[in-house]
Amino acid sequence: MPSEMSPDEFRAAAHQAVDWIADYLRDIRNLPVLPDVQPGALIDHLPKTGPEQGESMDAIFADFQNLIVPGITHWNHPRFFAYFSISASGPGILGEMLAAALNVNHMLWKTSPAATELEQVTLGWLRQWLGLPDHFFGIIHDTASTGSLHAILAARELAAPEVRRTGEFPPLVMYASEHAHSSIDRGALAAGIGLENIRHVPSDDEFRMRADALRAMIEADLAAGRKPFCVVATVGTTSTTSIDPVAEIGEIARRYNLWFHVDAAYAGSAALLDEHRHILNGAAQADSLVVNPHKWLFTPVDLSILYTRQKDVMRRMLSLEEAPPYLEAADQDRAVNLSEYSLALGRRFRSLKLWFVLRYFGREGITRVLRGHMKMAQDLAQQIAADSRFEIAAPVLFSLVCFRYRGSDQYNRDLLDRINSSGRAFLSGTTLHGKFVLRLTIGNVATTEDDVRQTWEWIRSLVLPGTGSPGGEPLHPL
Numbered sequence: 001m002p003s004e005m006s007p008d009e010f011r012a013a014a015h016q017a018v019d020w021i022a023d024y025l026r027d028i029r030n031l032p033v034l035p036d037v038q039p040g041a042l043i044d045h046l047p048k049t050g051p052e053q054g055e056s057m058d059a060i061f062a063d064f065q066n067l068i069v070p071g072i073t074h075w076n077h078p079r080f081f082a083y084f085s086i087s088a089s090g091p092g093i094l095g096e097m098l099a100a101a102l103n104v105n106h107m108l109w110k111t112s113p114a115a116t117e118l119e120q121v122t123l124g125w126l127r128q129w130l131g132l133p134d135h136f137f138g139i140i141h142d143t144a145s146t147g148s149l150h151a152i153l154a155a156r157e158l159a160a161p162e163v164r165r166t167g168e169f170p171p172l173v174m175y176a177s178e179h180a181h182s183s184i185d186r187g188a189l190a191a192g193i194g195l196e197n198i199r200h201v202p203s204d205d206e207f208r209m210r211a212d213a214l215r216a217m218i219e220a221d222l223a224a225g226r227k228p229f230c231v232v233a234t235v236g237t238t239s240t241t242s243i244d245p246v247a248e249i250g251e252i253a254r255r256y257n258l259w260f261h262v263d264a265a266y267a268g269s270a271a272l273l274d275e276h277r278h279i280l281n282g283a284a285q286a287d288s289l290v291v292n293p294h295k296w297l298f299t300p301v302d303l304s305i306l307y308t309r310q311k312d313v314m315r316r317m318l319s320l321e322e323a324p325p326y327l328e329a330a331d332q333d334r335a336v337n338l339s340e341y342s343l344a345l346g347r348r349f350r351s352l353k354l355w356f357v358l359r360y361f362g363r364e365g366i367t368r369v370l371r372g373h374m375k376m377a378q379d380l381a382q383q384i385a386a387d388s389r390f391e392i393a394a395p396v397l398f399s400l401v402c403f404r405y406r407g408s409d410q411y412n413r414d415l416l417d418r419i420n421s422s423g424r425a426f427l428s429g430t431t432l433h434g435k436f437v438l439r440l441t442i443g444n445v446a447t448t449e450d451d452v453r454q455t456w457e458w459i460r461s462l463v464l465p466g467t468g469s470p471g472g473e474p475l476h477p478l
């Protein structure tokens with residue numbers, strides 16, 4: 001019966017794992033982005049019960065390579081263009097490894113002072129780079145969904161402080177664009193707001209929330225005796241990366257005394273670039289804002305940041321009358337107890353990998369990569385626009401290109417299936433103005449112009465010359 005792995009065994013196995021990772025990152029283009037597997041394939045392959053006796057690392061590792069990897073969708077693949085593409089960069093992976101070894105739980109300052117303080121330092125650096133005000137307090141959550149839930153809970157606390165005691169709700173109403181991410185509605189759902197009290201504000205023809213429509217909805221709710229309490233602006237919507245008029249929405253929030261939350265999960269990173277800093281104009285007035293380094297900042301999943309200027313409300317909304325004795329902690333000015341600001345008590349040492357990433361690339365290196373992604377997206381959009389069989393379906397603001405073949409929805413859905421089942425690239429789809437369109441996002445740190453060019457050439461080869469006619473088999477492989 002094996003006891004804990006010896007240091008020597010660990011060293012040997014770790015070297016093997018690191019070698020595997022280095023080879024994986026080097027050779028990843030040889031792998032299909034999407035696996036060719038049927039549902040249940042892995043379940044059918046693995047034992048029905050766990051092992052009675054311990055097994056060797058060799059056996060475990062062999063099964064990892066032979067059974068697990070073939071069923072993986074390679075999010076770290078440079079031709080993963082679906083949803084929002086992401087990266088586990090080298091420094092990010094190393095930070096994650098070391099955090100696993102330290103196995104810190106920094107729920108309180110004293111349960112790991114350096115982990116607590118590094119979180120504040122890294123989020124402070126990023127806050128400066130994003131042009132956000134110094135008084136914004138930052139905290140790391142697993143995902144933007146969790147961060148936005150906390151924002152909505154804080155908004156509720158401010159608007160209806162009695163709810164925490166009575167559990168009885170006044171008729172609170174929340175507003176977000178019809179293109180807001182589903183996590184906003186789900187956050188409101190979890191906060192007890194009720195689906196009927198979430199307004200989906202219509203957008204203009206470039207998918208931006210219409211401020212006039214927002215104002216009209218708020219007025220109608222007030223006239224009906226309801227209580228508007230929160231509005232969410234999105235910087236970089238999920239379907240098209242459109243940007244709501246943040247400053248204008250902020251004005252309305254101030255006028256009607258609403259909590260103002262900004263969801264910049266994907267596009268917030270672009271504000272690191274001087275020429276894109278303006279996308280967060282007006283965000284300094286926000287009560288809260290989420291941005292995801294695990295999306296477009298080369299940091300392995302998971303790491304999302306919630307900034308807020310309502311630190312005290314965030315704390316109050318989750319505080320009990322009496323803290324349990326095991327959580328007693330000296331309330332010192334500089335010793336922040338981060339678990340007081342989140343539902344989760346335990347906290348992984350997530351800031352370590354972000355610190356590695358920020359230091360390894362530096363602001364200059366990060367902006368160079370992001371600028372490259374946006375340039376590739378612009379170039380691709382030009383090529384698509386130049387091919388009369390295709391059309392661009394939404395403005396290209398960052399690194400997402402929405403486009404469609406000039407044909408039926410069914411044809412475009414089939415085209416997407418043919419692209420993805422090849423394993424050569426992975427795109428996703430969405431519906432805009434009632435039509436099905438293809439989405440190609442560039443966000444992986446290793447993606448090159450060749451990756452994008454080859455993918456586009458190959459997509460073109462999947463459709464026949466002419467317009468609106470179904471295409472045949474690929475003419476040439478990537």
Ligand SMILES: *Cc1c(COP(=O)(O)O)cnc(C)c1O
Nearest residue numbers: 143144145181183236263265266
């Ligand atoms: C990706 C995304 C989210 C969800 O992020 P998670 O971290 O996966 O919860 C929310 N909002 C926007 C605008 C996004 O792009």
